[in-house]
Amino acid sequence: MSGILVYALHYEGAFNKNSLGAVSEGARLASELGTECHAIVVGEGVSDELAASLGAYGASKVYRVEGPEGLAQPVVDAMEAAIAAGGHGYALFGGGLLGFEIGAGLAARLDAGVCMEVTNVRVEGGKLVAERPILQDSQISSVHYRSDVGVIIGRLNAFEIKQTGGTATVEDLSVEFKAHSLQAKMLQRGEQRGADVNIEDADILVAGGRGLGNAESFQLLEDLAGALGGAVAATRAVVDAGWYSYSAQIGQTGKTVAPKLYLAAGISGAIQHKVGMQGSENIVAINKDANAPIFEFSDLGVVGKLEQIVPKLTEAVKARKGA
Amino acid sequence: MKICVLVKSVPEAGVTKRINPSTGRLERGGETRDNPFDTHAIEAAMQLKEGGELQVDEIVAVTMGPEAAAKALRKAVSLGADRSIHLSDEALAGSDVNGTGYALARVLATESPDLVLLGQQSDDGECYTIGAVVADHLQMPSLTQVIKIDVEGGALRCERQAEYGYDTVSIPLPAVISVGDAINEPRYPSLKAIMGAKKKPLETKSAADAGIEADRVGYDHARAHCAEFAEPPAKAAGQIIEDEDTSETVEKIVAWLDERKLLA
Ligand SMILES: Cc1cc2nc3c(=O)[nH]c(=O)nc-3n(C[C@H](O)[C@H](O)[C@H](O)COP(=O)(O)OP(=O)(O)OC[C@H]3O[C@@H](n4cnc5c(N)ncnc54)[C@H](O)[C@@H]3O)c2cc1C
Ligand SMILES: Nc1ncnc2c1ncn2[C@@H]1O[C@H](COP(=O)(O)O)[C@@H](O)[C@H]1O
Numbered sequence: 001m002s003g004i005l006v007y008a009l010h011y012e013g014a015f016n017k018n019s020l021g022a023v024s025e026g027a028r029l030a031s032e033l034g035t036e037c038h039a040i041v042v043g044e045g046v047s048d049e050l051a052a053s054l055g056a057y058g059a060s061k062v063y064r065v066e067g068p069e070g071l072a073q074p075v076v077d078a079m080e081a082a083i084a085a086g087g088h089g090y091a092l093f094g095g096g097l098l099g100f101e102i103g104a105g106l107a108a109r110l111d112a113g114v115c116m117e118v119t120n121v122r123v124e125g126g127k128l129v130a131e132r133p134i135l136q137d138s139q140i141s142s143v144h145y146r147s148d149v150g151v152i153i154g155r156l157n158a159f160e161i162k163q164t165g166g167t168a169t170v171e172d173l174s175v176e177f178k179a180h181s182l183q184a185k186m187l188q189r190g191e192q193r194g195a196d197v198n199i200e201d202a203d204i205l206v207a208g209g210r211g212l213g214n215a216e217s218f219q220l221l222e223d224l225a226g227a228l229g230g231a232v233a234a235t236r237a238v239v240d241a242g243w244y245s246y247s248a249q250i251g252q253t254g255k256t257v258a259p260k261l262y263l264a265a266g267i268s269g270a271i272q273h274k275v276g277m278q279g280s281e282n283i284v285a286i287n288k289d290a291n292a293p294i295f296e297f298s299d300l301g302v303v304g305k306l307e308q309i310v311p312k313l314t315e316a317v318k319a320r321k322g323a
Numbered sequence: 324m325k326i327c328v329l330v331k332s333v334p335e336a337g338v339t340k341r342i343n344p345s346t347g348r349l350e351r352g353g354e355t356r357d358n359p360f361d362t363h364a365i366e367a368a369m370q371l372k373e374g375g376e377l378q379v380d381e382i383v384a385v386t387m388g389p390e391a392a393a394k395a396l397r398k399a400v401s402l403g404a405d406r407s408i409h410l411s412d413e414a415l416a417g418s419d420v421n422g423t424g425y426a427l428a429r430v431l432a433t434e435s436p437d438l439v440l441l442g443q444q445s446d447d448g449e450c451y452t453i454g455a456v457v458a459d460h461l462q463m464p465s466l467t468q469v470i471k472i473d474v475e476g477g478a479l480r481c482e483r484q485a486e487y488g489y490d491t492v493s494i495p496l497p498a499v500i501s502v503g504d505a506i507n508e509p510r511y512p513s514l515k516a517i518m519g520a521k522k523k524p525l526e527t528k529s530a531a532d533a534g535i536e537a538d539r540v541g542y543d544h545a546r547a548h549c550a551e552f553a554e555p556p557a558k559a560a561g562q563i564i565e566d567e568d569t570s571e572t573v574e575k576i577v578a579w580l581d582e583r584k585l586l587a
Binding site: 009011016070071072073076096097098100101102104105107108111112113115116134135137139140141142145146147150178179180181184185186187188189190191192193204228237240241246253261271282283284290295296297298299300301302304305308309312313315316317320321 | 341342419420421424425428447449450451452453454455456457458459460462463464465466467468470480484485486487488489490491492493494495498503504505539545546547548549550551552553554555558561562563564565566569570572573574576577579580581583585586
């Protein structure tokens with residue numbers, strides 16, 4: 001049986017949305033292949049209830065493994081053991097960060113083909129073919145697996161969550177972890193840096209990137225957001241630099257938003273940022289580099305210096321609204 | 324101790340990157356440069372050496388690629404690496420992530436490094452995965468996208484942003500760490516260092532030299548085989564305003580927003 005094994009990431013008692021999407025996608029593909037979709041959960045004291053809840057998204061069996069959370073290498077061992085027991089033909093991951101690490105480690109372990117940033121999976125001749133945009137999304141390549149197991153790492157939000165209302169059996173799997181897999185120790189997980197701001201409910205977001213040059217310049221965006229009646233968001237680059245709050249970060253390891261207006265200032269438009277905001281209704285970009293990738297997916301692109309444009313725009317918006 | 328840094332030569336930013344549909348490989352003509360993400364890895368190695376908390380005796384730059392890839396090694400050496408290794412063999416051309424990571428791990432194994440540093444991503448491949456592949460082959464603990472490294476009791480205290488916020492992870496050596504671009508500001512090589520780079524030892528290895536099994540590498544043995552290159556659905560190009568007169572620019576933006584009822 002060449003079933004599909006999906007890694008389900010959980011944190012504080014809830015599954016990651018991208019993992020739920022991956023389970024749904026795994027179930028869809030499994031039914032097309034005439035096989036089953038199984039999920040695997042690795043953690044400390046995962047409850048029956050939590051593990052079994054994946055049945056609703058289409059998993060028929062959930063392997064539960066007792067092990068450290070938030071680190072990739074123990075999961076590689078766990079998935080290797082599950083595949084040895086279940087004979088799965090594919091390992092599937094939703095978008096995020098751990099999927100890259102686990103999927104890559106598993107590929108090395110099983111001498112398997114791996115494809116990342118997958119936006120679509122299709123069935124062809126009884127096999128799965130992964131589609132991946134490459135070279136800054138300018139081309140889409142189809143990846144065919146030539147190994148016993150194929151590793152598929154999805155792009156953020158690529159797989160839609162679907163509740164099918166099924167049930168899953170929970171099977172405890174005991175895993176003998178490799179020595180090197182247990183050497184990394186999590187000292188602190190999920191630290192929130194910066195103030196807690198709410199950007200998810202905003203209809204208008206004014207987002208800032210490294211082009212702002214420093215933390216103080218975010219005031220320009222606060223002013224514009226204030227005038228527009230919106231909130232301020234940020235890229236990972238500026239959050240990593242400590243210029244803005246993590247809770248306002250958009251993208252692969254941040255939030256996914258789809259406001260009516262997304263105004264990006266000093267943002268290059270890297271794929272990992274794009275995946276978190278491409279669903280926005282209207283995208284406006286201000287960037288001094290006419291070749292910035294963000295202009296490829298903005299509805300209105302303004303080539304110029306943000307420090308010149310943004311303050312005047314704020315005044316103009318205020319004037320227009322006051323009128 | 325010894326630090327190995329993985330560096331890669333990639334097409335120059337301005338060069339249009341394209342896959343040749345008949346070979347399924349990236350066209351490697353045109354100017355190349357060192358993968359910008361890797362300079363952060365070299366800088367991280369230099370800071371560990373200069374920090375003095377670890378006794379770093381040697382920094383070795385390692386690359387796999389065609390002849391021209393040696394350029395990335397010269398850059399690494401001008402930035403402070405002591406010597407370099409170039410794995411180059413026609414049999415390796417067109418390797419996928421699985422093959423590339425395996426081949427690099429074989430070369431690294433011959434060096435027995437205490438720490439392997441690499442970039443968060445290659446500018447052309449954008450796979451984010453070589454670190455984890457190498458780590459599994461070398462059986463070393465590993466973390467990717469690291470933006471801060473502190474030495475603490477001989478282990479590395481690493482910070483990185485993951486799905487739920489910032490994680491702090493302690494990693495004992497030997498280890499494999501991929502670094503994010505926020506970790507440091509890479510230095511510029513001095514003219515003297517650029518001139519001196521040619522004098523530092525560069526060793527070229529074939530696949531056989533590194534004990535690489537031929538049926539695990541190269542295009543024909545790629546476990547993930549890329550085929551059929553399609554254009555993504557074309558998105559209507561957005562309107563572009565070049566900012567010449569800012570008052571005028573701003574007027575146009577406001578009109579555009581107004582038309583879409585975004586200023587209500
Ligand atoms: C696994 C992984 C996960 C990631 N997750 C995320 C994520 O969740 N969110 C995210 O955003 N990124 C994420 N990234 C990082 C992402 O790849 C980019 O590095 C990041 O988005 C770049 O941020 P930026 O646009 O602010 O900076 P840069 O790419 O440095 O762009 C700055 C832009 O500002 C422009 N500029 C400079 N000065 C001015 C000026 N005066 N006026 C106007 N424009 C100016 C420049 O032309 C440039 O285009 C992730 C990366 C990886 C590998
Ligand atoms: N051919 C190669 N030779 C040496 N290092 C490489 C090679 N390919 C990738 N790397 C390293 O792996 C990192 C991540 O690349 P990738 O997983 O391809 O995005 C890069 O920043 C390099 O440090």
